[in-house]
Amino acid sequence: MSKRILSVGLAALIATTAIAGVAQARGEGDRERPSFEQLDTDGDGKITMEEMQARGTARFATADTNGDGLLSAEEMMATSEKAKERRVERMIKRLDANEDGQLSIEELQAARGGKGEGRKGRGFERIDADKDGAISKEEFEAASAKMGKRGHGKPKAE
Structure with missing residues (x-):
């Protein structure tokens, strides 16, 4: 692998991990916050930088649907849309008091x-x-x- 491809890949990984960290800190993101056990992949009771980077690499690979090692605007948009769908589904599940799959103004006001x-x-x-x-x-x-x-x-x- 050439140094340029490796450098670009590493920069993308760092950017993706940083963005995910900011989103997590704000309570955003397309998934639940991982548990300590999920991040401690070798089970030694400690999370290393390598384990954190491995998670970022796995998330990058999931978003890179064509497997070319690059994230296109389309791949990033698709990932964003999936994240929005999951957030909306969780919101409806959490606030839908009568379990009809829809939110009424009364349910939203009750949640507030x-x-x-x-x-x-x-x-x-x-x-x-x-x-x-x-x-x-x-x-x-x-x-x-x-x-x-x-x-x-x-x-x-x-």
Whole structure:
């Protein structure tokens, strides 16, 4: 194998592992977080860098559906779509109180802790600076600017 192919492959592996690590830290990703036992492939009670890299290599190989050692945009999109499908399936399974395979607005609100409560309700309360139960244009713009500064998006230009 040439040094260039090896270097490109290693760079792709490192990038894939880093992206997967960030996604896992955020609670994202297309699979459940692996257990210690799954990562400790030799069963010695320790996870080595080689064992972590082997997991990354295996994930790369799974995404490389044509086996050419490269990830095309199509392969990456297919992997992303599969991950989205699994997340949606898990969400429906978790929130579908009547087990009909669909989510109603009532089931979604119940999952949030009721209308206006839960995480989204707290977000509304934070934006409603004067606590009058409504968000004014000024409050909206202040919240948008604050979110833009934290990296949650860019404030809209008028």
